[in-house]
Amino acid sequence: MQYNNLKDSEFWTFFYQNLPYNPYCMDEKPGYMLIRTKSIAIKKPYIQVNPPLTTIYFVFDDDKDDSALSWFDAGLPKPFWTTQNPLNGHCHHCYKLEIPLCTSEFASIKAIKYAQAVYYAYALKMGSDVGYSQLITKNPLHPQWRTTYWTKEAYTLDYLAEFVDLPKKLPKKLEVVGLGRNVTMFEKGRYWAYKAIRDYMHHNSSYEWEKAVKAQIEAINSEFEEPLPYSEVKATAKSIAKWVWQRFSYGNFSQIQAKRGAKGGAKSKRGAKADSERSMKPWEKLGISQATYYRRKKKGLIK
Known part of the structure; x- marks a missing residue:
């Protein structure tokens, strides 16, 4: 089953070229993660x-x-590939x-959620650790492991998805591991920003606002058991700060609040009317059941 025509030199070239410039690496697990240049990290068992x-x-x-x-x-x-101890x-x-997944300020949260769902479905079907962060792995080029290039x-994500049933909703615990951290950091950050922007609208520059958003995103990231790299924190903060700053103003915010207030008032009126109707029980006077009353009312047979 091994793909024997995949030469080690061919794999090495592709693998090395696509590594981070200064990858995390380890000599053993458990142990300390180090940041080293590619030329040094490539020699470590974990990378x-x-x-x-x-x-x-x-x-x-x-x-x-x-x-x-x-x-x-x-x-x-x-x-x-598979690396085996x-x-x-x-x-x-x-x-x-086939198409690398972007998690920068230009990333699509919808695409990240989709990728997370595919990953989770595979981990579940394969019986692997669904909470694995994917930050560091067994180095396929290290002699300590038995590596098979399949x-x-x-x-593509769509092709991978054909082999599994994607979950309608992911478990809550996955919000703080793997790709779930990117989604959680973005969602919590943007909801905070929608409210916090009111305190910064009077500034002529977005500088203080960007600092505040970055601090908030760093705080959210610090709550993860295995925080995301600083580059991802910075990218998420930049994305949220820019989007909210460009779209929110006092006028816009007032309009949004007014619309919400109107919706709330309409709901209250409907709720009051419904409560009054329930207390008077008009279906009893008509000699019908409560369910029949509301069913006929929905059809317009009862005013």
């Missing part, structure tokens, strides 16, 4: 394979005994994305 603000690879942490073929047993497509059979499976193929 960061996805650059900041970009996801090129989906990596799955599969700690079942002898788990090299978990993807095959689950009916999933071939990974780009020969001592206990535990593996990391890596899928290469295919040259890179996959």
Whole structure:
């Protein structure tokens, strides 16, 4: 099943070129993560394979005994590579994305949510760790691991999604791990910004506003057990600050509040009318059930 025509030199070139400039790396687990140049990090057993603000690879942490073929047993497509610990059979499976996923200030939150759903569905079907952060993985070029290169193929998210049932809603715990951190940081940050902008509208410059947003995003990120890299925090803060600053003004905010107030008033009136009707019980006078009364009223048969 191994793709024997994939030469190590060909893989090495692609792999090395797409590494971060200064990847996180480790000598052993548990241990300390180091930041080193590519030329040094490439020699370590554990390495960061996805650059900041970009996801090129989906990596799955599969700690079942002898788990090299978990993807095959689950009916999933071939990974780009599998790295296996020969001592206990535990593996990391890596899928290469045809279109790298952007997590910068230009990113689509909808695309990130979609990617997170695909990743979760694969982890669930494969039986791997759904909470794995993907920050650091077994280095496929290190002799400590048994590495198998299965295919040259890179996959689109849509193609990967064909092999699994995507969840309608992700578990709450996934909001603070993996790609869920990007979504959570963005969503919490933007809701805070919609309210906080009122205190900065009088400034002639957006400088103080940008500082405030950045501080808030850093605070949200610090709550994660494994925080996102600073580059992703900076990108998210920049995106939120720019969008909110350009679109919100005192006039716009007043209009939004007025609309919300009008909606709230309409709901209150409807609610008061409904409460009055329930207390008077007009269906009893008509000799019909409550359900029949409201059904006829909906059809316009009762005024």
